[in-house]
Amino acid sequence: MMLLLTLRRVLVSGCALLLCSSLATADTYTARDTLGPLHDDRAAAARLLERVYWEATSFELTVGPSELADEGDAVVRYPSPLPSGNSRMDTVAMLWFKARDASGELLDEPAPAVVLIHSMHGRLLFSKTIARAFSRQGLHAFIMQMPGYGERSEPGMSGVVAVFENASQAAADARRARDAVAVLPQVADGPIALQATSLGGFIASVAASLDDAFNPVMLALTGGNGWDVLHKGDRDALAARRRLAEYGYTGDTLRERLDLMEPLHVAHRLDPDRTWLYSGRHDTVIPPANADALAEAIGLDESHHRRLNADHYSAILQLPVLIQEMVQLVRNADR
Template sequence: MLVPVRIAIMFGVALTATWAVAQETDASKTYTARDSLSALDDPSLDAADCLKGFAWQPSSFEVTVETSDDDATPRTVRFASPLDTGNPINDVVTMKWYVAKDPDGATLHRPAVLVAHESGSGMTVGRLVAKTLSLYGVHAFLIHLPHYGDRRDRSIRPENQEIVKVMRQAVVDVRRGRDAIAVLPDVDADHIGLQGTSLGGFVAALAGSLDSGFDKVYITLAGGDFHGLLVNGEKDAAKMRQRLADAGYTGEKLRELVQQVEPLRIAHRLVPDRTWMFTGSEDRVVPFANAQALAKAAKLSDEHHVIVPANHYTAILYFPTIIDVIVRQSLPADAIPAALKSDS
């Protein structure tokens, strides 16, 4: 499905929650949440084996929100990662909460979307997605993936062979992030979606496949056949391929490594009518064939697989189209902004 460019409307705009506040100070509030992760089993032995790598024992956990007097600054949400790697900096998950407010500055009770960022250290695209969603009335939470942002321990650089552990931690953090969001005030806990771009898109594909925790899933510039992508992809994929080769991962050894976090093994667990993919037809970082493989495994219809004539980087020109879909699917009809309604 090819969607036309509609630039004007966007670039001008820069478990279950059941517990009350546990403690409160002038600068922060702490809530108690509980993992709602369903049992990770599957009739497919291969899928069941893959899911074992993302399982943890559900438990209660604390969610801390740091407030700010500056309305332009997102709130900071923190909680413990379900996967303890022994690094106290990395193992505390940070999410930046871009609050949905009305024109008068009052906080709205609205659905939310958890945003998983790309591989760039500045998380530029992730920030843009989160900020824009909040301006259109959707609470947005930009999660800092392992070793990014507030979770980066500058004294330690993750070893290349840790790629599986890092990816697994990213996936379980995103899934627990859903339950952290659900306990927060002004969030419609029944409607929490997930969006990810590039690296975040792979994380979203995996996290969305664990169970039906997320109401809707939006996968941007990502795909399946992780091994094939590393072997054939260019630019970012080529850099990763070289780093892994330097660490001794080539051929069958590389295939066995990345197979542990292969989205195609569990993509059939995504709900087709609640999942959307956005793909660049000229993408050479995540080749079109890899995106098609994931869309096929997830059984997505043409309407749910949006293909634009762009590569991995020029796809930003279609940012308005992506935001349009997410906002329309997230908000009730009477809450969709007039700018989007008039552009229908």
């Protein structure tokens, strides 16, 4: 036990030293929130919006070098607009994969940007794959680490549980990400896109529903009705339910907590002309019924709800085609 505690202290100290080293060489920018007053006549939506809202203010962000080869070209850090009191959780980190040309060289001119919200898996492999592809296609890609992941992880704390307990913070962080990205000189003027996968799609659906900050919004392998997903979905969904149960989240306690940040309460606020949903016909983690519920709540037509002949995992085989489509959606956004 003493050996484990010593190793943990060494790892935490090492992470702290790396963070301090990165900040010492970081560039600093000043941004300002563009989030305005939020209103909705639907009671459930109004309650959710109240949980995520914060007063707009100026904030500083830093851009420092990435310490790990698989984490992009730089790390952008900024304060969470809804701090929890945990300093580690309250500093948002985004992995920046910079836009490159066909030969792999960094672009000299400003380029469009996409904020990505990752799935429940700690290594963020799916989002990193998409981010690298966006980068090679001349887009800046920023993977926002949700509470409990990456630099925001806590020893002994499950990432899924951390997102569950800090869902309103995660959604607010994602919305502020847009304003952080927009001030970077390498990012072109115009819309900032949002792409999210699986668990990240639940958070992104809420963040994009706050206002019209993101264009386009591209949601993959996600849906609505979190309670239903946790109790009918298998594999990742089942693993998440079991992990939440270990922390005492079962029955009415789980249902009530999920309802506080249920995407279906606010999905009607998303613009169906600027939102795309990619779901799997054979997905057993996020069943088709849950994807359909989200699509219906948004008001998506068939051209904006792409049903893939895949499950939650085999969808990766169609990723090259989907990435090309998403790149065009970003480039075609009204700039």
